[in-house]
Amino acid sequence: MKTTLIQAPIAFLLITFVAGIPVVADDHLGAWPPEGFSALFNGKDLKGWWGIGTEDPAKWMALSPEKLAEKKAKSLLDIRKHWSVENEELVNDGNGLYLSTEKHYGDFELLLEYKTVAKADSGIYLRGIPQVQIWDSTKEGGKWDIGADKGSGGLWNNPKSWPGKDPLVRADKPFGEWNSFRIIMAGDLVTIHLNGKLVVDHARLQNYFDKKGTLPEKGPIQLQTHGGEIRWRNVFVREIGKEESRKIQERKK
Template sequence: MLRFPSRILFGCLLVGLLFTSSAIDAATVDAAEKTGAHNIPPKGFKTLFNGKNLDGWIGMNFHKVKGKSPVAVQMLSPKERKALLKKNWEDVKKHWSVEKGELVNDGHGVYLTTARNYGDFELLLDYKTVAKADSGIYLRGVPQVQIWDTTKEGGKWKRKANLGSGGLHNNEKKGKHPLVYADKPFGEWNHFRITMIGENVTVYYNGKLVVDNVRMENYFDRKRPIFPTGPIQFQTHGGEIRFRNVFIREIPRKLPLSGILKNGKPVGDGWVAFLQDAENAQGGEIEKEFWTLKEGVLTGEYQGGKKHHYAYTTKEYGDFEIHAQIKMTGKDANSGFHFRVDPKTASFGKISGYEVDMGAVPWGWLQHVGGDGNIQKCSKSLVKKAIKQNDWNHFYIVAKGDYIQTWINGVKVIDVENPRGPKKGVFALQLCGGKRETKLEMKEVYIRPIKTEK
């Protein structure tokens, strides 16, 4: 609590969406075959491979890094990660190329990986391969939608290759093998449409349903769910494979029930009215010169200067969800909502911890102040959709373990897992220094701790 001492201190809709997308998907494939105009995305999709070069891609083999997982790569320092990416890119250039609008791998080398991570999405792609080749499509960095030689001569019938490609091969339970055989002969193009929502995956292969809304297991740690976000990867495994028409449509993650306000209050039990209790119990620290707390509204005003100024709590929180109404006004105003701040660094000048940034450029960015800096940026188009300038904005933040999610006015702006980030700490609000004028107001703050699962 804030203490103020002398310094004041989804059902039918989903089916409809999939049916509509399937029709668009089929029409796009047919049109491309007839006109020869490939690598042009259908409406609502974005191009992952532009048909010209490898822009937007990196090289990454998570299983070859010490620790053998995406988490191990995330735990690398920025310097170590940069060196790894540089090394991997040299390998990419040896084994991956672009020929006549086709993305070509010689069967060897590092896996081609999107530079961006994705959460829920629909992925379209064409591929063709050769005899005895083996490959796969990794979703959120996890193996895999299987691609292989399904003939007896391919030598993998003991591993059920005769059942066909398209299954979630690394699942130990449901979905390991495709529902039907749908592979085309060598030399012909095969088409995938893969939908991933939450932990579940649906795969259409050459127009046939081969995986039906199956939970994808986390190959790297089967005791935990699959990663909430991660890259798309193309596996290399012994034979030439070609890709084209690689498109993606991101599916927005909707606000959960606990993120909804009803009559100005969150739904469910266990919520604490934060500022109201802080005002009554006197718990936290602010500077009287810059901050006031009156009738449940915390207000900060700053005409600019060399230092930042903060209001922060004394109580620490680990996993939590929090609602807050925040309004920022002023010339070139800039601020930030901080959480999991190291109490040892909490002062009226500089602190270390997470920050959801607010300002002309970094609205909605997640930063690890005093750590690795920018963790996830928010696009200008998303900011325009989410933010009400000079007005009240509803922030809903969920921090559970390494997974950080933030919605502003119901629009998700942060969705990232960051193992290098802080695990617990205090909350803080910032008045940013510099040549600017900032007035920041916060009210209707409700917080609910999340119990750690054992």
């Protein structure tokens, strides 16, 4: 939530297509990565990742190649202090910069699993923009007053009046269990399933850094850290082409 300027397969989502538009059904996927997806995490090390905080991508993308290389090198010193790999899982201690993909993505489908602890707070930045919210949804977590009672998976930084800010249902699993996300981003529209349940339906993501502006066409996928250990595994992405993206964006709720 903070925003200041491969292991054994689990129950995931069987993806089929009707008129070119993805349709979701709960099932087991037997092959990893699933067909059409590539792995963002190789299960061994942090190759392909660097560190960014909550920073406007328009600003750091405008850096000279030399300055950007310097920024990335410095970030890796922080990343190595707070991120590690254990049992084919990405592990963060609750501190440090957010793990960010070297590669930038436009329209995409993201599959991943996470497991966290009591009072932890995390999220997923899409194209460098916050965020798909992850947090302790129990009363003991202390954040019911700001929306944690509604559960994880919402676009928490959206304005209160916008669809998608709060998840449609509370779908979090108990601490100690793995949660699974399926996130589809096409244009500025985002659809999210958490543990097989629809929590955000075709909702626009606001540009946190430029409220009246548009989202960047491409940007990194970031795994946020804030306040408690979080583990990630089975992180897969599928890039969505223009025609499929158009059909998704034209879909009515």
